[in-house]
Each structure stands twice: as structure tokens, then as C-alpha cells.
Amino acid sequence: MEPRPVVIAVCGKGGVGKTSLSALIVRSLTRDPARRVLAVDADPAVGLAYALGLTPPKTVDQIRQELIQTLGQDAPGDPAELLRRLDYDLFAALAERDNLAFLAIGRPEGHGCFCQVNQLLRQLIGDLAGRFDAVVIDGEAGLEQIQRRVMEMVTHLLVVSDGSLKSRRVAATLHHMSASLPGLAAAGVLFNKLTPGEVPEILNANPLPLIHVLHEIPAIRDFDRRGRSFFDLPWSAEMAKLEGAVLHFLNPRP
Numbered sequence: 001m002e003p004r005p006v007v008i009a010v011c012g013k014g015g016v017g018k019t020s021l022s023a024l025i026v027r028s029l030t031r032d033p034a035r036r037v038l039a040v041d042a043d044p045a046v047g048l049a050y051a052l053g054l055t056p057p058k059t060v061d062q063i064r065q066e067l068i069q070t071l072g073q074d075a076p077g078d079p080a081e082l083l084r085r086l087d088y089d090l091f092a093a094l095a096e097r098d099n100l101a102f103l104a105i106g107r108p109e110g111h112g113c114f115c116q117v118n119q120l121l122r123q124l125i126g127d128l129a130g131r132f133d134a135v136v137i138d139g140e141a142g143l144e145q146i147q148r149r150v151m152e153m154v155t156h157l158l159v160v161s162d163g164s165l166k167s168r169r170v171a172a173t174l175h176h177m178s179a180s181l182p183g184l185a186a187a188g189v190l191f192n193k194l195t196p197g198e199v200p201e202i203l204n205a206n207p208l209p210l211i212h213v214l215h216e217i218p219a220i221r222d223f224d225r226r227g228r229s230f231f232d233l234p235w236s237a238e239m240a241k242l243e244g245a246v247l248h249f250l251n252p253r254p
């Protein structure tokens with residue numbers, strides 16, 4: 001096992017397929033029962049729950065809100081007690097199945113309020129992530145929403161883009177921003193939902209390191225529409241190629 005977890009942030013413009021791909025990556029990584037995987041939903045809409053077939057009892061935002069309410073009523077307790085309570089709450093907020101744990105962030109933290117609570121939560125989420133072999137973050141549109149402490153741990157930035165010029169521009173910006181991530185080992189783009197006809201033009205114009213091209217797959221859309229777990233998505237040549245490309249991105253071998 002590596003000394004620190006592999007932390008994959010899946011980012012890109014809205015609608016490009018971040019949640020779908022996050023779930024498929026989680027499925028691939030958990031296929032090895034020895035690998036402990038933490039999935040983090042950093043999108044306030046909590047869409048990853050359907051795709052993983054797991055519902056967290058609480059979001060991190062709910063924990064924060066509850067604690068802030070308690071603190072409003074009582075005098076703020078001693079810091080050690082606060083830490084113990086948050087640690088307990090965070091574990092209680094995990095949904096778990098076999099070697100997979102799932103944490104939903106909910107609404108991102110607000111500005112300037114209850115710094116101590118936010119700071120402790122950030123630290124605890126970082127500690128939590130450190131107990132896993134791999135962490136997959138479904139990162140909503142940008143990078144800003146993701147807890148900073150977790151962002152500092154990101155080792156692999158997987159930028160998703162479809163064929164649209166807008167999403168390719170967002171991808172380029174995100175890739176550019178990734179230069180500021182202190183722990184980054186690799187960043188690249190995964191093109192999703194391309195039609196075979198689009199591929200040559202898109203790839204010709206692409207300046208970013210390429211992870212993979214995934215085509216439009218009707219079963220993905222169908223499972224998404226029904227809210228079915230992607231763990232039940234039929235295995236196919238496309239799925240195998242995606243898994244191979246992602247594992248190679250995480251652990252390139254010459």
C-alpha cells in the first residue's frame with residue numbers, strides 16, 4: 001500500500017458526465033476487495049448517491065448546521081470535546097458497503113462564519129481521507145467548492161469534457177489551475193459522450209494530456225434516468241477499456 005491515498009478529483013463543466021464517471025471509477029477501484037475506497041460527493045445536489053446505490057445518513061453541511069445551532073444555545077464547549085463530537089458525527093455520516101465508504105458534503109461552507117467548526121471539519125475530512133487507499137471526489141463544476149484540505153490532497157485531476165467548445169474551454173482552465181495543487185501527480189482530460197464522427201476533430205484540437213475517449217453509451221443514460229446503481233451496469237468492452245485507461249492514469253507503467 002502507498003503511504004498516502006490516491007486522491008482523484010473528477011471535475012469539468014456541468015452535465016459532461018462527472019457523476020457518472022465518478023461512479024464508474026469507484027466501481028472499478030472497489031473491484032479489488034483489498035482496496036479501501038472513499039467516494040466524496042462535493043456536489044450540493046447529492047447525485048452520486050443514486051449512481052452508487054448508497055445514501056449517506058447526513059451531509060457534512062447538516063453536521064455543521066446542527067453543531068452551529070447547538071453552539072448558539074450553549075456556551076462553546078472545550079475544543080477537545082468539539083473535536084470528539086465532530087469526529088463521531090463524521091463517521092456517523094458515512095454510508096458504507098464492503099470496501100466502499102461514501103461521504104456527501106452537501107452545501108459548501110459559507111464565508112466567514114464559525115471558522116472553528118469549518119476548520120475542524122476540514123481537518124477531520126483530511127484525516128478521514130488518509131485512512132483510505134483511494135478517494136474519488138465528484139467535484140461539481142469547479143474546484144473551489146471542494147474542501148480545501150481535501151483539495152490539497154488531490155493527486156490526480158481527471159477533467160471531463162464533452163465535445164462542446166464550452167466544456168473544452170472549462171477543461172483547459174481547470175487543467176491550468178491544477179498547476180497550483182501541491183500534491184498533484186497527474187492531470188488529464190477524459191472526453192465523454194463523443195460520437196465516433198466527432199473524435200478526430202476533437203482530438204486534433206485537444207492540447208491536454210488525454211486519458212480516454214468514452215462514447216455515448218445508452219445504458220449510462222438509461223441507468224441515470226432510472227436512478228439505478230452503476231454497480232449494476234452491464235460489463236462491456238467499453239467499460240473494460242475505461243477501467244484500463246483510468247488505472248493506467250492512476251498508475252502509469254512504462
Ligand SMILES: Nc1ncnc2c1ncn2[C@@H]1O[C@H](COP(=O)(O)OP(=O)(O)O)[C@@H](O)[C@H]1O
Pocket residue numbers: 012013014015016017018019020021047192193214215216217218220221222224225
Ligand atoms: N458516456 C455516456 N453516454 C451516455 N450518456 C451519458 C454518458 N455520460 C453521461 N451521460 C449522461 O449525461 C447526463 C449528465 O451526466 P452526469 O454524470 O450527471 O454529469 P455531471 O455530473 O457532470 O453534471 C446524464 O443524463 C448522464 O446519464
Ligand SMILES: [Mg+2]
Pocket residue numbers: 018019020043047138140
Ligand atoms: Mg454531477
